[in-house]
Amino acid sequence: VKYCNTKDQGFKEMMLSTFVEAIESLTLKPSVYATAVALVHLSQPNFVDAICERILDHFQRHLDAGNLRQAKTILIFLGELMNIGLINSFAYVTLLSNLLNEAENTLETSRDYYLTLVVHTLPYVHEGLNEKSAPDYKTLLDSLTGLIGRRNTNAYRLLQAFSDREFQDRLVNFWNEFSSPAEEKPKSLSRRPYAEFKEALANVKQMKKQVKVNFNNKNVAKCTYQAPLDFSVVGKDVIGGEVNSGLDKCIIHENVVDLISSFNLNSKMLQEMLLAFVKDRQTPTLVLEALIGEVLRLPNTEYKPIFYAIVVSGLNEDFTIQKPLEYLLGTLIEHYGAFEIEAAERFIDFLSIVINQSLQTWNWGILSPNTNPKRQALRKVLERVLRLTSYAKVESCLPAEYKSLIPLEPTPIFRFDEPGSMQQTDAEIIKDRFNAKVSAEDMLAFLSSESSTVESSGDELLNLFMQCLLQRASKSLTHLDNMLERYANVINNLCKNEVQQQQIIQVIRSIWANSPFHILTIIDRMINYKVLNSRMVVAFVFKEIEKREDEANQYGLNFEILLSLLSKVINLALSSANELQRAKAVNDYDAVRKNEQALEFWGEEQKNVFLTVFKRFHRLLTSQHPSRGIIVARMRQIAIRFNKQIAPLHSKIEEDFNGTEYASHFIQLRSLY
Amino acid sequence: MASLYESLRPKSEYIDRRSRLPPEDYQRKLDTSTTVYVGNLSVYTKEECIYEMFSKCGDIKKLIMGMNKRTYTPCGFCFVEYFSREDAAYAVDSLSQAKLDDRVIRVDWDIGFVEGRQYGSCLLY
Numbered sequence: 097v098k099y100c101n102t103k104d105q106g107f108k109e110m111m112l113s114t115f116v117e118a119i120e121s122l123t124l125k126p127s128v129y130a131t132a133v134a135l136v137h138l139s140q141p142n143f144v145d146a147i148c149e150r151i152l153d154h155f156q157r158h159l160d161a162g163n164l165r166q167a168k169t170i171l172i173f174l175g176e177l178m179n180i181g182l183i184n185s186f187a188y189v190t191l192l193s194n195l196l197n198e199a200e201n202t203l204e205t206s207r208d209y210y211l212t213l214v215v216h217t218l219p220y221v222h223e224g225l226n227e228k229s230a231p232d233y234k235t236l237l238d239s240l241t242g243l244i245g246r247r248n249t250n251a252y253r254l255l256q257a258f259s260d261r262e263f264q265d266r267l268v269n270f271w272n273e274f275s276s277p278a279e280e281k282p283k284s285l286s287r288r289p290y291a292e293f294k295e296a297l298a299n300v301k302q303m304k305k306q307v308k309v310n311f312n313n314k315n316v317a318k319c320t321y322q323a324p325l326d327f328s329v330v331g332k333d334v335i336g337g338e339v340n341s342g343l344d345k346c347i348i349h350e351n352v353v354d355l356i357s358s359f360n361l362n363s364k365m366l367q368e369m370l371l372a373f374v375k376d377r378q379t380p381t382l383v384l385e386a387l388i389g390e391v392l393r394l395p396n397t398e399y400k401p402i403f404y405a406i407v408v409s410g411l412n413e414d415f416t417i418q419k420p421l422e423y424l425l426g427t428l429i430e431h432y433g434a435f436e437i438e439a440a441e442r443f444i445d446f447l448s449i450v451i452n453q454s455l456q457t458w459n460w461g462i463l464s465p466n467t468n469p470k471r472q473a474l475r476k477v478l479e480r481v482l483r484l485t486s487y488a489k490v491e492s493c494l495p496a497e498y499k500s501l502i503p504l505e506p507t508p509i510f511r512f513d514e515p516g517s518m519q520q521t522d523a524e525i526i527k528d529r530f531n532a533k534v535s536a537e538d539m540l541a542f543l544s545s546e547s548s549t550v551e552s553s554g555d556e557l558l559n560l561f562m563q564c565l566l567q568r569a570s571k572s573l574t575h576l577d578n579m580l581e582r583y584a585n586v587i588n589n590l591c592k593n594e595v596q597q598q599q600i601i602q603v604i605r606s607i608w609a610n611s612p613f614h615i616l617t618i619i620d621r622m623i624n625y626k627v628l629n630s631r632m633v634v635a636f637v638f639k640e641i642e643k644r645e646d647e648a649n650q651y652g653l654n655f656e657i658l659l660s661l662l663s664k665v666i667n668l669a670l671s672s673a674n675e676l677q678r679a680k681a682v683n684d685y686d687a688v689r690k691n692e693q694a695l696e697f698w699g700e701e702q703k704n705v706f707l708t709v710f711k712r713f714h715r716l717l718t719s720q721h722p723s724r725g726i727i728v729a730r731m732r733q734i735a736i737r738f739n740k741q742i743a744p745l746h747s748k749i750e751e752d753f754n755g756t757e758y759a760s761h762f763i764q765l766r767s768l769y
Numbered sequence: 770m771a772s773l774y775e776s777l778r779p780k781s782e783y784i785d786r787r788s789r790l791p792p793e794d795y796q797r798k799l800d801t802s803t804t805v806y807v808g809n810l811s812v813y814t815k816e817e818c819i820y821e822m823f824s825k826c827g828d829i830k831k832l833i834m835g836m837n838k839r840t841y842t843p844c845g846f847c848f849v850e851y852f853s854r855e856d857a858a859y860a861v862d863s864l865s866q867a868k869l870d871d872r873v874i875r876v877d878w879d880i881g882f883v884e885g886r887q888y889g890s891c892l893l894y
Contacts, residue, residue: 362862363862363863364865364866399859400825400826400827400859400863401825402825402826402859402863402864403859403862403863406863406864406866406867409867410866445825449825452868453867453868455871456871480821483817483818483821484818484821484822484869485818485869485870486813486815486818486870489870572815572816572817572834573816573817573820573832574816574832574833574834577831613817613821614817617817617820663828664828667828667830667852667853668852670852670853671830671852674803674852674853674854678801
């Protein structure tokens with residue numbers, strides 16, 4: 097009020113724009129800002145008109161761009177203004193009706209956008225609209241019921257249902273809770289700051305500014321949003337009676353998700369906000385459930401599991417979070433077997449980091465490994481924890497009942513260590529040359545010369561050379577990189593065909609049989625140094641799956657190799673694109689040409705690798721492989737994880753599976769694209 | 770939202786004065802860098818553990834361990850280069866103040882690894 101009439105237009109503009117940015121960004125504050133705006137309106141109506149004009153302009157822009165969070169926050173803010181009396185209730189209902197009209201004739205994913213906007217606003221405006229515009233509000237609710245009913249909630253079920261509720265759709269859950277006739281007034285919404293200013297605001301007058309938006313920009317493709325699935329395990333009566341109603345739970349989940357989306361890449365700030373949120377609303381279990389739900393969300397979680405794990409670990413230092421965290425993790429791990437593989441792996445990743453961050457104080461009792469699938473999940477979690485810290489440290493922290501779950505400490509196994517064997521003699525000769533750091537050319541010349549003292553040749557020589565190299569490289573990843581950098585050329589010369597390339601992978605697997613981490617990393621580095629090529633790795637993986645029909649455990653590692661490879665190919669394409677940009681920025685024409693070629697190569701390679709992978713899946717599945725269940729699950733995992741890269745190829749892939757019993761998976765996954 | 774509180778422009782608390790770059794060039798390199806500096810590591814922390822932790826933010830292009838220039842032993846810091854800037858940003862945001870081997874590590878933007886920067890004098894602790 098003091099600065100509203102300032103003559104400094106720059107300062108006034110700064111006030112306006114900051115106010116508007118705060119209103120649209122701070123998702124928990126619409127009622128606070130509505131109260132402030134209403135109080136200012138009592139003495140400075142022109143300034144408030146300017147704010148509202150700006151806000152409506154932003155609302156229009158967010159609607160056109162399909163920005164859900166900001167549009168929702170503004171709509172709630174306008175609803176609070178309606179509650180106070182600044183905005184005409186009929187105008188507000190009309191606004192909501194217009195949004196629903198827009199939802200009426202659009203595609204499923206655009207319809208969800210408009211429906212979500214309206215449904216999530218209703219708890220905030222329900223009382224006000226019922227009181228001021230009951231007939232119009234009833235008409236709105238009827239049309240909303242019809243629209244929700246026509247949604248195809250079977251579009252995809254990527255997180256397998258493990259609770260007894262029929263629907264796992266977040267939008268439908270929210271609507272069902274809101275429209276349930278026995279619903280009490282949500283506690284969380286009853287504390288409106290404007291209630292404290294009732295007397296002052298009794299005389300507030302309606303604004304002249306009309307609350308209207310246009311839908312002239314028919315770029316509805318931008319407004320794509322499909323409500324995520326909801327996994328909630330927390331019932332209405334949770335620890336300590338945190339909430340009174342299902343709607344409370346839905347609102348708190350939404351608030352947390354909005355907070356996560358607001359604090360983009362600022363985990364410290366997010367942690368502080370969440371802690372404040374928990375302390376204010378006394379709902380630690382629901383906050384954690386919403387966070388973990390985001391980890392499991394398919395196809396794409398907003399952030400990677402590590403981001404959430406570090407946020408949760410930070411929250412865990414506050415003792416109010418510990419018990420709810422233990423309860424949730426203990427419950428979820430019981431249901432591990434019901435997750436889609438991609439969600440399951442994210443959960444394992446998440447849990448392993450959370451445990452690693454508080455290894456000394458972790459309460460192992462909550463995850464007691466008494467039954468499967470818990471034991472299976474815990475084995476994987478421990479394997480990941482062991483990759484993050486020393487073996488001895490983890491062993492010292494584990495209770496006795498967990499000891500049988502931890503894998504053997506990774507140690508390389510070299511075949512040529514048998515004393516007196518020809519391999520040992522030849523190995524000593526090769527290792528001497530490694531110790532002397534001879535160049536690749538000298539090494540090659542030595543191995544191929546007729547006077548060479550090494551007796552092995554062909555496949556045996558390749559095998560031996562790889563064993564010696566990997567033994568020397570086993571000290572650290574830096575040693576591995578140095579050895580590959582120096583001797584990649586030698587390996588490529590010894591390796592004449594694809595069969596021998598596959599032999600290299602066999603050697604790696606035999607040396608590091610008890611360490612998937614080392615197998616994956618060595619293959620990854622070898623692709624970097626062009627010792628292995630992507631198509632050969634794909635062929636190897638599928639050949640292994642085809643022949644090892646009874647070794648179900650091996651599938652895990654084979655598919656990990658495949659996932660790592662696909663990720664690698666994408667990154668190499670990305671790297672070429674980045675290098676190209678850098679070269680263009682400094683006008684380095686040679687580098688531009690070189691990187692254009694590299695980008696074209698890796699772009700083609702990426703496309704071909706994905707097509708090959710799905711063709712091999714097709715072959716496996718149509719050959720009546722006994723482990724079809726695992727193979728289908730892994731195929732879905734790849735389709736989910738790499739959905740962006742597969743999108744342009746999806747119709748071709750789906751065509752190949754047409755007419756088979758697996759076609760339904762691709763129809764289901766179509767909604768990802 | 771975070772723009773209301775602090776600038777999102779990457780800034781490094783550490784400045785490599787040996788680079789001898791003018792401030793604008795230094796900032797430009799930071800703005801396009803895909804490399805992060807990791808400090809306050811335990812000298813006993815294995816390279817594999819660092820690799821595993823940081824690969825959770827994205828695929829690693831290269832990991833260069835800091836070494837004592839006399840003894841060639843780990844020195845408590847390293848550089849991690851990612852394929853994409855987005856992944857590096859994840860690392861800076863998610864892993865600053867995370868723990869590795871019970872030590873709170875420091876992760877910061879870096880202008881990019883250049884041969885020679887891996888050697889530190891480091892004090893034994």
